Every structure is written in structure tokens, then in C-alpha cells.
Amino acid sequence: MTSPSATQAGYLYQNEPTWSRSEKAVVARTVFDAALNRELHEVMQETKQMADQIKEPADLWDLEHHLTQRRKEIDRKYDYRYSQLTHVFGRLLYEGRVGEEDLRGLREDKLKLIRSFAEFLKKDAA
């Protein structure tokens, strides 16, 4: 999956929404942490499986490479800055890692940006 270029993404030029205290604490932090935690547990499962199936030395360096890739991908993806959060949640929505129901409690201005970015990624991947 390649990153969409900024020039294609019109919403990038919209004003950043402001986040209320309850949006931050109740929704954003909780949903963010839960999604990150789920993804880290996925990597833990993948790793145990890959290690279990190691049969030759080359498999070791495949596992090393996989871990490095996953670490970098997760570092990039989970960027908890309020200026980035609608993109973060948009991507997680697109990847099916969070559902619309998880985002209840966010105001419509954010939901609109989140859905719009998810939609954009979907079109970009098609």
C-alpha cells in the first residue's frame, strides 16, 4: 500500500478540527489505544507462528525483516497528534481495525474527515 500524495488529497487543506476534552479522553485515546493494542497482539501471534515454522537459516532473516517492517509501519501509523488523528482513524477505518461504532462520541466534523480519508484510501487502492 503506497501513501497517497498530498496533492491528491483535497481535505488536507481544510482547517484542522478542534477536539473537545471528552472527544479526546473518552473516544480518541481509548479507540487509538485499543487499535494499537490489537495490532501489536497480531504481530505477537504472527511472530510466534513464523518462529514455529522456522526450518532453515533464511527463515530467521525473513522474520527479522518482517519485525523491522511491522515496527516501522506501526510507528508511522499510530501517530497520536490531534493534527493527525482524523487521518489515523481514517486509515484504521479503511483497514477495518476500527468500526463506525467505535467512533461514536466524536462530533460530525471529525467523523466527516475520518470517513472522507477512509474513502480516499479505498479509491487509491482500487
Next chain:
Amino acid sequence: MTSPSATQAGYLYQNEPTWSRSEKAVVARTVFDAALNRELHEVMQETKQMADQIKEPADLWDLEHHLTQRRKEIDRKYDYRYSQLTHVFGRLLYEGRVGEEDLRGLREDKLKLIRSFAEFLKKDAA
């Protein structure tokens, strides 16, 4: 374990020995490959054990780091150039990865250099 500095190691300035065809084929290649293979299998076992004991995300990146370190260490250690082989075998002898009996078939000029480097590493680590 730190690398000994070249200035400390007098034998580095000795002439390189020449390797006969049988020394190369029968002893050096066989012993080298067997030791490398054993060490790679050690890493495979270590990795399976570490993966098995992964309980939290930090353990993932410890495993990644361990694999990177082991790969670099093995790359450095197993240098099959005839100009390096007495050091390679000297280190493997010092680490107990090859025994004197594995080196039967090498001429005394090489055995002397190999033992001398093993001895040097032992003193260096003391």
C-alpha cells in the same frame, strides 16, 4: 566481547601461510561449514524459545534486535578468505565451536597461528 586491537596482535604481521588443496577442501571448508551450520542452528533454537516466551510488545523488538545482532556477528565471524582463516578458526577454537580434533589435517604452520590467536583472545578476555 570486544575486538582486540591490531597493534596488540603481533602475529598479524607474520607472513600469511599458503593453503594446500587438501587443507582447503578437506579441512577448512568442512570445518568452517559445520561450525557455521551449528551456530545458525543455535540461533534458530534461541529464536523459537524467545518467540515462545513473548508476552508483551516490547519482547517483539527485543527479538528483532537480537536477530539483527546475531546476523551481524555471524557475518563478521565467518569470513572465508584464506587470508582470514587462521583468525576465523582461532576464534572458533577459543569459543569452543571447533576442537583441536576438527583441525587435524591442517599443517603445523596453520595450527600454530590458530592456537596463537585463540590464546590471544583468551588473554584479551581475561
